[in-house]
Amino acid sequence: MFALILAATAHSYFFLRRFMPTTIVIDAVNTRRGLKWGVPAMLLAVPYAIAADYCRAQIEAGGAGWLDLLVLLFLWNTLKxxxxxxxxxxxxxxxxxxEAVARHRMTRTLLADDVDHFAEPTLVSRRG
Structure with a gap:
């Protein structure tokens, strides 16, 4: 029984991880190239907050109770x-x-080895 629950949880986790839009955006932001887009991605929280507020207003006006789930989902995405x-x-x-430390160490190593990394490489011909 435990194995069945664990398998179902794992499958649903990987399904949601692959196909949910917010998770795709956050995974893209967490790459090296995407880190610079983290602060602008915060702007995506605004539509989710507006949607949560709209659903909350519908609930208070006598709307369906299942809108509570949408409010939780929208607030969770806003928080993310x-x-x-x-x-x-x-x-x-x-x-x-x-990266700066690695660049500095590489420069220091090259200078210590007396290597001029800006010099043109020379071709050595081997005749046998």
Whole structure:
């Protein structure tokens, strides 16, 4: 029974991970190329907040009770997009610092080995 529940959970997790639009956007932002788009992606939280407010107003006006689930979904997506901005900014700073340190170490190593990496490579012909 436990294996069945675990398998169902895993399948639903991977299905949602692959096909839900918010997860696709957040996965794209979490790549190295996408980190710069984290702060602008925060703007996507606005439509979700408006949709949550609209559904809440419909519920208070006597609408269907299942709209509560939509309110929770919209608020969850709003929270995800609000948090992705600062998180991606911190990741971007971390990556850029690591890249600068690696670039500095490489330059220092090349200078210590007395290698001129701007010089043109020479072709050595081997005659046997």
């Amino acid at each position: 997009f609000v948090l992705i901005g600062p998180i991606s900014l911190l990741k971007l700073i971390s990556v850029r610092v690591r």
